[in-house]
Amino acid sequence: MRWFEKSVFYEVYMKSFCDGNADGFGDFIGLKERLPYLRELGVTGLWLTPFYPSMQVDNGYDVSDYMNVDPIYGTMADFRDFMTAAKQNGMAVIIDIVLNHTAINHSWFKAHPEYYVWKEAPNNWESFFGGSAFTYSAEQNAYYYHSFAKEQVDLNWTKPAVMQEAKQILQFWLEEGVAGFRFDVINNLTVDTTFPDNPFDELGEMIHKFDRNQPGVQAVIAELASFCRACKPDVFLVGEISSDDLNEIASYSRNDLLDVTFNFNFGSIEKLAVTKIFDELVRMEEVIPERLPTLFFGSHDMGRLMSRLANENRSVAKLLAFLMLTARGIPFIYNGEEVGMRNQVFGAIHELRDIQGMQAYHLALQDGASEQSALEVANQKTRDVGRGPMLFADGKSFSEGKPWILGRNETDLDKLEMFRYYKRLLEFRGQAGFQTEAYKKLVLEEDAIQYVRGRYLFVANFGETDFSIKKSGKLAFGEAMQSENYFIVSPFSGVVIELEA
Ligand SMILES: [Ca+2]
Ligand SMILES: [Ca+2]
CATH class of the missing domain: 2.60.40.1180 (Golgi alpha-mannosidase II)
Structure with missing residues (x-):
């Protein structure tokens, strides 16, 4: 039995959780203040979204310096204070780590261009945010590869120096006391370096055949995983696998690879369908019977459980929580679920912060949509719907200042009642002792x-x-x-x- 098999994790979206200095951004001082709240709720693990210095083009998933804290969130001293308090509150902390790409203003980009993927001319690969995945650099007179935004430059994992840098980063944070990592898009690390054009499906959408999940990527992950385990034998390694094929997702959950992976076929379904949820529970048992699935119905990348799945019906939201916290697997609650938060609604484009939502808005305008309908498209496409400022059950507000993200989140709901349901459920889970039962x-x-x-x-x-x-x-x-x-x-x-x- 490993410690995390009994844990319940809680994803903290750093910017929107709790603001300790009234500048409108969540930070480590605020998060530390709210540890008693999280302990009362009954979670025992936290997953923190990236808090490193960043260009903030993709809200922290564009890292400029891996071994530091962005001033938005405080200082290394604030981080350490928080870690000490987290331990005192019985909370294991795992952190998000983005090894697929760095921000373009990372010092490596100038000092070590060889760490990145270059090509003389683009092929047809598209970025996951839309548009070509290649951008010209006059300095290098070549195109650099970026599977996401052009400010997020993909690292070249065929270079041993990149592996060495990554190990230093992982060791640094393990020595700071983190219990593990949530690896962002970890199956995207390598690409086919002969760069064949990707095929398209019948709807004209690109099939990402050669730019993710390539032979060799598991060897890279195995080396990272074994390094982490050598530093810290009980480290918890979680993978975000960019795929909707459960066999593919599950292939990364292995003793020599990751402990668990997120199954988006379960967690990100577009609307409630009991047969789909049930089938996926069964499939997870069939595909990885000897390993633990992860259980979640929300994250910072999707609409909130309450709006997307429960249609704002509180009973349905509670029932989903019941399933998530009692089925076999490791649950990941997304912050705000425990008070029944709904999707954030944006009344104007300037209220949004998410690059995906803003790009959808501008593409709709280019296609001739009115501002109003472009805004509707943005509200549908943006991941900001799930990133609104945290509403706390005890009435404490997220910030004394103006929140970094605007929009509305209706508050005519009984937050405390929902919170008490989660708390009772977590108490029962802790006492009944079924977490490791098949x-x-x-x-x-x-x-x-x-x-x-x-x-x-x-x-x-x-x-x-x-x-x-x-x-x-x-x-x-x-x-x-x-x-x-x-x-x-x-x-x-x-x-x-x-x-x-
Ligand atoms: Ca702040
Ligand atoms: Ca990559």
Whole structure:
């Protein structure tokens, strides 16, 4: 049993979590102040989004200096104070690490151009943010490769010096006391260096055949992983795999590679579909039976659970939390889910900060859309919908200043009631001791997902009618009517029954 197998992680979107100095940006002083809140909630692990000095073209995923703290978030001393307090509050901290690319203003770009990927002329590869993945540099009289924005320059992982630099960075943060890493787009590290053109699908969308998931990338990850484990044997390594193929995603979760990977087929579904959620739970068991899946319904890259999946129905949002925190796997709560935060809504383009949303807006205008409809497109496409300032259950505001990101987030909801539900669920999870139990049963009946782990039967009724189940046992969590030997589970409700031995 490794420590993280029992953990519940909480993703902190640094800029929007808590502002300690009233400049409108979340920071380490604010985060430290809110540790008691997180401890009360009952999470035991934190994932921090990038807080390194950055051009902020892609909100910190464009790193200018890997071994420092961006002044937006404070100083190294603030980071250390926070880490000390996190330990005192029983919180393991994993940090986001972006090894696919650096910001173009990183000192390496001038001092070590050989660390990057160059080409005399572009091929047809498109950046994941749209447009060519190659940009001309007059200084080098060549094109540099960037799989994301042109300010995010892809590193060349065929160079041993790049590996050496990365190891220094990882060691630096492990020595600062972090418990592990969330590796950003880690299967994108290598490309086919013969640069064949990528094919297109029938809809005209590029298939990223030669610019990610290339042979050799697992050897690179294995070297990084074994280095981390040599520094810190109980390190927790989480991978973001840029793929929607579960077999591909799962292939990176191995003893010599990463501990867990995010399955976006489960976490990022566009709308609620109980069969899809159930099928994905089953598939994760089939594909990686001996390893732990991750469980999440939100992150900084997608619409919020409450808006995208629950259609602002609080019962549905609670039921998704119930599933996420009781199914087999390591849950990752996204900050704000525990108070039922909804999507941020933007009334004007200047309120947005996300490059993806702004590009969608300008492309729509170029295509002849009105400003109003371009703004609608931006609201649909932007990842900022999930990045609004944190609303706290205890009424504390995110910042005394003007938030870095604007827009509206309706607050006519009972934050405290939702928070208490998460807290009770996490308490139950901590006490009942089923986290490491395999499924003895995993079925979908009518619209109720049911699973047995240890001595508990979990029933998640996603149906719009009552679901009755005949069992001998006693109610351990949630509310259900009991008559004779039947438990009657209300629509959109999750219960746990402790089965008779
Ligand atoms: Ca601040
Ligand atoms: Ca790359």
